[in-house]
Amino acid sequence: MSDAEARHCGLVAIVGRPNVGKSTLMNHLLGQKVSITSRKPQTTRHRIHGILTREHYQIVFADTPGLHSGQSRALNRSMNEAAMSALSGVDLICFMVDSTKWTEGDEHVLSLLERAGDTPVILVVNKVDQVEDKSVLLPHLQALGERRAFAELIPVSALGGHNLEELEVAIAKRLPQGEFWFDEDQLTDRSLRFMVAEIIREKVVRQLGQELPHQMTVEIDLWQDGPKVTEIAATILVERRGQKKILIGEGGDRIKKIGMQARQDIENLIERQVMLTLWVKIKAGWSDDERALRSLGYDDRQN
Numbered sequence: 612m613s614d615a616e617a618r619h620c621g622l623v624a625i626v627g628r629p630n631v632g633k634s635t636l637m638n639h640l641l642g643q644k645v646s647i648t649s650r651k652p653q654t655t656r657h658r659i660h661g662i663l664t665r666e667h668y669q670i671v672f673a674d675t676p677g678l679h680s681g682q683s684r685a686l687n688r689s690m691n692e693a694a695m696s697a698l699s700g701v702d703l704i705c706f707m708v709d710s711t712k713w714t715e716g717d718e719h720v721l722s723l724l725e726r727a728g729d730t731p732v733i734l735v736v737n738k739v740d741q742v743e744d745k746s747v748l749l750p751h752l753q754a755l756g757e758r759r760a761f762a763e764l765i766p767v768s769a770l771g772g773h774n775l776e777e778l779e780v781a782i783a784k785r786l787p788q789g790e791f792w793f794d795e796d797q798l799t800d801r802s803l804r805f806m807v808a809e810i811i812r813e814k815v816v817r818q819l820g821q822e823l824p825h826q827m828t829v830e831i832d833l834w835q836d837g838p839k840v841t842e843i844a845a846t847i848l849v850e851r852r853g854q855k856k857i858l859i860g861e862g863g864d865r866i867k868k869i870g871m872q873a874r875q876d877i878e879n880l881i882e883r884q885v886m887l888t889l890w891v892k893i894k895a896g897w898s899d900d901e902r903a904l905r906s907l908g909y910d911d912r913q914n
Contacts (some may be wrong), residue, residue, distance in 0.1 A: 614804075616667065616789055617667070617668070617788050618667055618668065618788070618789065618791060618792065619667065619783065619786035619787060619788050619789065620669040620670075620671070620786060620787070620789045620791050620792055621670065621671065621701075621702035621703060621785075621786035621787050621789075622671045622673060622702050623670060623671065623672050623673065623701060623702065623703045623704070623705060623782055624672075624675060624698055624701045624702065624703075624705060624708055625637055625672045625673065625674050625675060625705045625735075626675055626698070626702045626704060626705070626707070626720060626724075627706060627708060627717075627720055627819075628631055628708075628717055628719070628720055629716070630702055631707045631708060631709045631737055631812070632709070632737045632738065632770070633674055633675065634646035634659075634663055634674050634767040635705050635770055636705075636707065636735065636737065636767070636769035636775075637659075637672045637674045637815070638660075638661075638776050639668075639769055639770070639772055639775060639800060640661055640663055640672070640775055640778070640779060641661045641662075641804075642875075643798055644704050644866070645659060645661040645674075645729055645799045645801075645806075646659045646661065646674045646809075647881040647885055655666075659673070659799065659801060660672065660674075660794050660800040661674060661798060661799055662792075662797050662798055662799060662800070663779075664793070664795045664796075664797075665783070668783045668786055669791040669792065669793065670763075670779075670782055670786065671792060671793070672711075672782065673701065675775065676811055676894065679881055688910075697821075697871065698723075698724075698726060698730070699899065699913070701727075701730060701780060702785065702786060702787055703730065703731055703732075703733065703762075703785050703786075704706040704724065704727055704730055704731070704732045704733070705732075705733050705735050705778075705782070706720065706721070706724060706732050706733070706734050706735065706761075707735045707737055707767070708734065708735070708737065708755070709737055709738055710737065710738040710739055710741055710742050711742055711747055711748065712887050713910030715753070717749045721758060721759065721789065725757070727783050730783055731760050731762035732759065732761050732762060733761065733763045733764075733765060733768055733778070733782070733898045734755060734756070734759075734761040734763070734764045734765070735765055735778060736752060736755065736764065736766040736767065737766070737767055737768065737769050738769075738770075739766040739767065739768060739773070740766060740768040740771050740773055741768075741839070748766070749808045752764060752766065757894075758865070761830055762785065763781050765777055765781060775820075777835055778866045780860035785910070794804060803880070803881060804831045804834060805832075806880060807831060807843060807845070807877050807880070807881075808829040808830065808831050808845065809829075810873050810876045810877055810880065811829045811845055811869070811873045812827070812828065812829045812891070813876075814869045814872045814873045814874075814876075815827060815829075815847060815869055816859065816874075817872075818865060818868060818869050819857065819858065819865075827847065827848065827849050827854070827858075828847075829845055829846070829847050829848070830845060830846045830848065831844075831845050832844045832845060832890075833888075838840045838884075839884060840883070840884045840885065840886050841881060841883055841884070841885050842885075842888075843885060843886070843887050843888070844887075844888040844889075844890070845887070845889055845890070846890045846892050847889060847890070847891045847892070847896045848892055848893075849891065849892075849893055849894070850864065850892065850893065850894065852893060854893075855891050855892075855893055859891055866891065869889065870889045872886050873887060873889075874887040
């Protein structure tokens, strides 16, 4: 096999502060939703692998929770640990920032990249299509390029798809030679149960926005495949009675809407009819309980 025909495969971490578009970027590169998205920061809580396979290369993306300096709660510490563990053993890092903004959060992530040693880092500048005054863009990009010896600096629009082909080429040419890790038609290493729980959580976050804090998670209680219908029951865990009331809504209208939206996405995912039942329960203090977090799958260091 010639060098041109040889296969290449590697692990690429997508890192950045919360809400810069990391999940949107991975989903659009893959051409399918694998990681949930919303405008609310810190939507991604787990390290999620998305798999992009072409004829001669396979890119295994690790979409990570947003890195942030606040670690007062066990949940926040778990999210930071998941993000930092993604830097270990990767072949390439995509450091994502938001258009012409540079915050203390970005500076914090940049400082953490020192732990990556000689691993090449591509700086991905997102949302450049939203910059109204284009004259400020080039000087800003030049200033960013002086902060570190980046392998490349690539402006993109993750949502609009602008320049994603250039980014993919830049990633692919830095992959080590080797056989593919996953089947060519596989999009993620996560289970369907995990993906369904994330779909439900996404609908809750999108429905409630700032009304419901981060102390909410989803457990799959039942998954039963019938001849024509898959029956799924899930519990949405919150910490306080007031949160449960908000989530259910007046006369149960809000939880019904969440269920309807989630069911449609789940049916698209598993390609069969779904009967979805949602429950809301109070589990006080779960987001600051290390044991509870492990039981809910928040110890990504073992994944």
